[in-house]
Structure formats: structure tokens, C-alpha cells
Amino acid sequence: MPFYLSSGGCKSFQKEEEQDGHSATHPDKDWGASIQEESHSRAGLPARGGGGFLCRYIIGKKGETKKRLETETRTSISIPKPGVEGEIVITGQHRSGVISARTRIDVLLDSFRKKQPFTHFLSFALNQPAIQEKFLQFKEEVLEKCSKDHGVSSSLFQNPAKLHLTLGTLVLLNEQEIQKACDLLERCKEDFVDQIAGGKPLTVEVAGVEYMNDDPAMTDVLYAKVHMKDGSDRLQVIADQLVERFVASGLMLKEWDRVKLHATVMNTLFRKDPSAEERNYTMTGKSSFKERESFNGQNILKLFENFYFGEVQLDSVRLSQRFSSDASGYYATSGQLTFS
Numbered sequence: 001m002p003f004y005l006s007s008g009g010c011k012s013f014q015k016e017e018e019q020d021g022h023s024a025t026h027p028d029k030d031w032g033a034s035i036q037e038e039s040h041s042r043a044g045l046p047a048r049g050g051g052g053f054l055c056r057y058i059i060g061k062k063g064e065t066k067k068r069l070e071t072e073t074r075t076s077i078s079i080p081k082p083g084v085e086g087e088i089v090i091t092g093q094h095r096s097g098v099i100s101a102r103t104r105i106d107v108l109l110d111s112f113r114k115k116q117p118f119t120h121f122l123s124f125a126l127n128q129p130a131i132q133e134k135f136l137q138f139k140e141e142v143l144e145k146c147s148k149d150h151g152v153s154s155s156l157f158q159n160p161a162k163l164h165l166t167l168g169t170l171v172l173l174n175e176q177e178i179q180k181a182c183d184l185l186e187r188c189k190e191d192f193v194d195q196i197a198g199g200k201p202l203t204v205e206v207a208g209v210e211y212m213n214d215d216p217a218m219t220d221v222l223y224a225k226v227h228m229k230d231g232s233d234r235l236q237v238i239a240d241q242l243v244e245r246f247v248a249s250g251l252m253l254k255e256w257d258r259v260k261l262h263a264t265v266m267n268t269l270f271r272k273d274p275s276a277e278e279r280n281y282t283m284t285g286k287s288s289f290k291e292r293e294s295f296n297g298q299n300i301l302k303l304f305e306n307f308y309f310g311e312v313q314l315d316s317v318r319l320s321q322r323f324s325s326d327a328s329g330y331y332a333t334s335g336q337l338t339f340s
Contacts, residue, residue, distance in 0.1 A: 057112050058088070058105060065108075073101040114253065118169035120181070120334060122242060123320045125164055126226070126263050126312055127330050131206060132160040134309045135265065142266075142300055150217075151295030156266045161329025165226055165263050167317070168243045168252045172334075181251055181319055182335030188245055189337045193317075196234050196241075197339040203229045206263060206309035211297050219297035222266040224309050235314070236261060242317065266300075268292040315339050 058079060059066045070077055074097045080086035088105060092098040139157045146152050172178045204226055212221040228235050239259035246252035271293060317337040324332035 056082070058108055069101055069104055073097045073104070075101045077101060077105075110250075113171050113173070116171045116173070117322075119172050119322055120178070121169040121320050121322065122167040122246070123164040123318050123331070124167070124314050125316075125318060125330055126206060127161050127163045127328070128310075128312050131163060131310045131312055135160050135163060138265065138304065138307055138309065142304065145303060146299045149296040149299055151268075151293055152300070153271070153295075155271045156268060156295060158263075158265050158267065158270065159329070161325075162331060163263055163265075164320070164331070165261060167239050167259055168246060168255070170246065170251050170319075172251065177251065178319070178334050180249070181246075184245060184249055184251070185317065185319060185335055185337040188242055192241055193238055193337060193339065196238050199340055201313040201315035201339055202235055202238075203311065204235060204314055205229050205311050208306050209265065209301060209304050210262070211301060213294075216298045216301055217296045218294040219266075220268045220292055220294050221264060222297055222300065223262040223264045224307075226261045226263055229311060238317075266295075266297075268294060 060068075066077055066079065069075075073092070074094065075090050075092035078089040078091070080088070090098050090101045090105075092101065135158070139154070142152070143154060170181060172181060205228075206224050206226050208225045209222055210225060211219045212223065213219060226235070236258065239261065243252065243254075243259055247254045269292065315338060318331070318333045319335040320331035321334050322331070326332045
């Protein structure tokens with residue numbers, strides 16, 4: 001009897017899993033939700049990212065990767081042609097072979113995703129006019145008092161229109177994945193955000209500066225601290241639960257146990273590329289780290305340790321697009337979760 005695997009890419013086969021009493025269908029990790037005996041002998045896997053570059057990665061040089069997978073798992077693997085969206089379809093007579101092929105392709109696709117630079121990130125916008133004004137004051141005073149310190153220059157400062165709090169970064173390879181991320185945001189709103197936020201904006205304060213490495217004399221990133229004005233942990237809880245959901249979905253990689261609530265104000269990545277993103281986690285930071293010229297942040301930390309950037313109302317989480325700008329100067333928004 002031939003077998004197929006149910007897949008998020010085959011709507012008629014899609015299955016939701018119940019976790020902790022609520023629906024937790026994951027947009028990218030539901031490929032093997034069930035295995036059933038049928039007259040069909042196929043396993044549909046969404047070709048995440050579609051198009052030529054992903055398919056070529058699975059096919060391999062001269063088709064060697066695909067051939068090896070088919071030989072070792074005793075299956076036939078059909079991959080969409082370059083430029084065509086569709087599913088990777090595995091055909092096999094034996095349940096174990098289909099499962100093995102599916103798992104190995106899953107690993108290949110995850111490996112592919114990890115090698116790609118991030119395309120989007122979840123963010124809270126902190127670019128309200130009052131915050132921007134205080135940030136520009138901070139910049140002016142730092143340059144006035146600390147410009148003679150090693151490495152300190154105006155090129156290190158964040159664009160005030162792009163001040164933000166990053167929750168986590170994502171690699172979204174096509175419009176389908178962007179939509180999955182938007183849908184997941186909406187489910188998060190229904191499942192826990194509305195309850196925690198109470199349908200109202202969160203009032204937070206941006207105050208104080210800290211650095212991200214061990215030696216303040218060799219600073220690469222200086223950031224402003226963000227905390228709830230009422231002293232509660234609601235912002236932290238929302239941030240952590242959002243990241244947990246996105247990591248579980250496969251759309252985000254887990255980096256830290258808890259989200260660091262901070263807003264970058266100075267970054268040595270900006271020195272050579274003013275459009276560079278705040279990125280302390282992986283990909284771009286790794287490739288650029290050795291090229292950075294650190295700055296001496298000792299005096300800045302001493303003089304501006306308690307600098308008050310202001311109070312702000314956070315009313316939405318945005319799926320922000322990297323290397324982009326909207327009419328306000330902030331990152332273009334591909335989707336968002338609103339609190340009210």
C-alpha cells in the first residue's frame with residue numbers, strides 16, 4: 001500500500017494540532033502532521049521560497065543531491081521548475097522511505113534558510129516625535145562632550161525616524177511566507193496579546209543607556225533601555241510569547257531565552273552603511289564584525305547613564321521589512337498586530 005504525508009501545502013490534508021488548550025497550527029512546521037494509508041503515493045511539501053535558487057539548492061549540482069535522496073530513500077521526488085511556485089512531491093511505496101525523504105528535505109530547507117540574510121523583523125516603533133527630539137538632543141550632547149573620544153562620530157547614530165525595539169528577525173522567502181507571518185501575528189493577538197494588553201496601548205519609558213560587549217572602551221553597540229512605566233512585565237511577556245510562537249512556526253530562529261528590550265542608538269555598523277539594520281544576533285553581524293571600528297563609550301556611559309529619551313505609547317507590533325522606508329521614514333510594514 002503506498003503512502004502520503006499530509007502537508008500544509010495541501011489544503012485538503014491540512015491538520016491543526018491542539019496545544020495548551022488553543023489552536024497552534026504552525027505555518028511552516030505542519031508538513032508531517034499525519035500519515036495515512038491511501039491509494040495516493042505522494043507527500044506534498046511546500047517549496048518554501050519557491051523559485052530557482054531554492055529548487056537548485058535541493059536538486060544540487062547536476063542533480064546529484066536529488067538523485068542521492070531518491071536512491072537512498074527509494075522514492076521519487078518532483079520539484080517545481082525554476083520560477084514556478086508549488087510543492088515538492090515525494091512518491092514512494094513505503095512509509096519509512098517517504099518519511100525519511102521528507103525529513104531530509106526539511107533539514108535541507110532549514111539549512112538553506114539559515115544561510116539567508118534576514119528579510120523582515122518584528123518591531124515596536126519608537127520614532128514618535130517626542131522621542132526623536134530627545135534622541136537628537138542626546139546625539140548633539142554626545143558629539144559636543146565626547147567627540148574627541150576614540151571612534152566617536154556622527155555616523156554612528158541611528159536614523160531618528162527608524163528608532164525601534166526589535167523582537168526578532170525572520171527570513172521570509174516569498175509572499176506566501178509573508179502572509180503566514182501576518183496570519184500568525186493575528187492568531188497571537190487573539191490567543192494572548194489582547195488579554196495581556198487589555199486592548200489598550202502599553203505606556204513605556206525609554207531611559208538610560210547600556211552597551212553590548214565586555215569592554216566599554218571597545219563598544220560596538222550602544223542602546224537605550226525600554227521598560228513599562230507601571231513597572232509591570234507585560235511588555236516582556238508579550239515580546240517573549242510572540243518570539244516563542246514564531247520560533248515554533250519555523251519562521252524565526254531562537255537566539256536568546258528572553259527578548260532584550262532595547263533600542264539601538266549607536267552602532268558601528270552604521271559607520272560604513274547608514275542603512276544597516278540593528279543586528280546583534282547572527283548573519284550580517286558575523287560578516288561585518290571584523291570590519292567594525294569600535295568606539296570608546298566610557299565617557300558616554302558615565303555622562304548619559306540615566307538620559308531620559310521620553311515616554312511612548314506602544315499600540316502595535318509590526319512585521320517590518322528590512323532596507324525599506326515608508327512615508328514617515330520608518331520601515332515599510334508588511335503586516336501588524338494592533339492592541340486596540
